[in-house]
Amino acid sequence: MRDFSxxxxxxxxxxxxxxxxxxxxxxxxxxxxxxxxxxxRAVAPWRDQVASAGLSRVASALKAHDMxxxxxxxxxMFPATDGAGLQAAHDENRRAVDEARxxxxxxxxxxxxxxxxxxxxxxxxxxxxxxxAQVHEGIARLLEYARSCQMPLAIEPLHPMYAADxxxxxxxEQALDLCDAIDPALATADTRPADLGVAVDMxxxxxxxxxxxxxxxxxxxxxxxxxxxxxxxPTTDLLLDRGMMGDGVIDxxxxxxxxxxxxxxxxxxxEIFSAANWWQREMGxxxxxxxxxxxxxx
Amino acid sequence: MRDFSxxxxxxxxxxxxxxxxxxxxxxxxxxxxxxxxxxxRAVAPWRDQVASAGLSRVASALKAHDMxxxxxxxxxMFPATDGAGLQAAHDENRRAVDEARxxxxxxxxxxxxxxxxxxxxxxxxxxxxxxxAQVHEGIARLLEYARSCQMPLAIEPLHPMYAADxxxxxxxEQALDLCDAIDPALATADTRPADLGVAVDMxxxxxxxxxxxxxxxxxxxxxxxxxxxxxxxPTTDLLLDRGMMGDGVIDxxxxxxxxxxxxxxxxxxxEIFSAANWWQREMGxxxxxxxxxxxxxx
Numbered sequence: 001m002r003d004f005s006x007x008x009x010x011x012x013x014x015x016x017x018x019x020x021x022x023x024x025x026x027x028x029x030x031x032x033x034x035x036x037x038x039x040x041r042a043v044a045p046w047r048d049q050v051a052s053a054g055l056s057r058v059a060s061a062l063k064a065h066d067m068x069x070x071x072x073x074x075x076x077m078f079p080a081t082d083g084a085g086l087q088a089a090h091d092e093n094r095r096a097v098d099e100a101r102x103x104x105x106x107x108x109x110x111x112x113x114x115x116x117x118x119x120x121x122x123x124x125x126x127x128x129x130x131x132x133a134q135v136h137e138g139i140a141r142l143l144e145y146a147r148s149c150q151m152p153l154a155i156e157p158l159h160p161m162y163a164a165d166x167x168x169x170x171x172x173e174q175a176l177d178l179c180d181a182i183d184p185a186l187a188t189a190d191t192r193p194a195d196l197g198v199a200v201d202m203x204x205x206x207x208x209x210x211x212x213x214x215x216x217x218x219x220x221x222x223x224x225x226x227x228x229x230x231x232x233x234p235t236t237d238l239l240l241d242r243g244m245m246g247d248g249v250i251d252x253x254x255x256x257x258x259x260x261x262x263x264x265x266x267x268x269x270x271e272i273f274s275a276a277n278w279w280q281r282e283m284g285x286x287x288x289x290x291x292x293x294x295x296x297x298x
Numbered sequence: 299m300r301d302f303s304x305x306x307x308x309x310x311x312x313x314x315x316x317x318x319x320x321x322x323x324x325x326x327x328x329x330x331x332x333x334x335x336x337x338x339r340a341v342a343p344w345r346d347q348v349a350s351a352g353l354s355r356v357a358s359a360l361k362a363h364d365m366x367x368x369x370x371x372x373x374x375m376f377p378a379t380d381g382a383g384l385q386a387a388h389d390e391n392r393r394a395v396d397e398a399r400x401x402x403x404x405x406x407x408x409x410x411x412x413x414x415x416x417x418x419x420x421x422x423x424x425x426x427x428x429x430x431a432q433v434h435e436g437i438a439r440l441l442e443y444a445r446s447c448q449m450p451l452a453i454e455p456l457h458p459m460y461a462a463d464x465x466x467x468x469x470x471e472q473a474l475d476l477c478d479a480i481d482p483a484l485a486t487a488d489t490r491p492a493d494l495g496v497a498v499d500m501x502x503x504x505x506x507x508x509x510x511x512x513x514x515x516x517x518x519x520x521x522x523x524x525x526x527x528x529x530x531x532p533t534t535d536l537l538l539d540r541g542m543m544g545d546g547v548i549d550x551x552x553x554x555x556x557x558x559x560x561x562x563x564x565x566x567x568x569e570i571f572s573a574a575n576w577w578q579r580e581m582g583x584x585x586x587x588x589x590x591x592x593x594x595x596x
Contacts, residue, residue: 029307115547118547161458164547170506238534248462
């Protein structure tokens, strides 16, 4: 297992972590500057932040900073009530693949979506099995295009509390079942990232009694990303109360050991949505804390 | 599958659903009276409510109303930081078994507990594997006593969002793995409830892609209780924002079909914690709504 205690070479900042500073939106280019100034070598930006800053300007800034991506956030949201909706999702996902390629991302992260309409509080139906079938079909279709662009797709299983409205893929086992069904032929001698794999975000999967076994099942080729933050007790909001590493109950180092046992050697990406705490602080303080906790609690 | 649309013979009220009326605590005996007045034939009371009313008075009231229990809430909370804590939990659980027996409950529901101290926001450690091992040992030990009292134990897997602080058994598969490990010999010709089984609460398990398969695995003997409410979108509180059946995204009837396919023929128990909505209404309105939704949405 790599020693993270001496430096932060393997730290990546998911830019949602500092999308707000003292409650105000921070332009993505400012985030990149602040990360670069601290020797942070990688980020994972969100599409809306990239769109606001301008794709080519972001690409130029990354190049100027010699900064890598640990992933691109995000594609997905496949389910829909009709064919036009499914096609619109597909078209949007192709654009996400294109952007990921322009930015040199190692993978496009997929948050697959839940029941159509549920995110607006108006679920069109209660048929989660249908949503899951649409996710299966949507990933299979997108994979053809992503392969042609050499852009790996990383299915991110989301915590079951998001099953209705954000992602109906809720365990690592379920995500790997999808990988094996859609992209079955993995030559084990090959060590390149699989075309289709998973993003392991500890916030979503830490509770899973099968976590270690499923990480081993994933193996090096399917482990495309590793995200960290912490689970607070109590958690006061289902979406925006994630904790800084070390402030909660997740044994992050243990799980990092498990992914590294499989050969994972990528970045540890910090992704914290924290409306009442970290988004109310100065960006610099948050980034400095991420660096410190990366060394002590990851 | 039983037809629930014409009457509410198979409705049970978990008394937490009406523990508050217009925000004020309701004595358990008043709840029993209100249920009996509506022809509700079963309830599932909580230990703290029983203690406040007096165990023998509750037993007498149930007898006077010819009212059954669908379960007794609850035992569990096994993990502890030391032997004294484990012993205290065991002693408390024996008392819960005794009370369940006095009240004629068909099973004692187990909410198994999480990381010691986490419920108070002060987790003693991050070792969920250890907590799970303590749960295993605690149930095995309690089962000896429960068997001697002819009181089945029903492990209730709780939603993964409660893994840290309330229950580290979080899927039906995990609960059944425990059942099979602790109480392996089930004669299939026998149709009596197993000594150790599960309580299937739709709020906790609805999202699980393996739900149907694990219900089939459980079979009639392990299916000791069936709890219903609904998952709201959005959900505004992790504990106290459960929905009335029909107001959320859970396909309850489908899952009831699955448990009845296995031979389950017990009560459908309504358990709704709703601080901002149902606990602010009159108890009578809540009970009448439970009856209506039992017919239309369960």
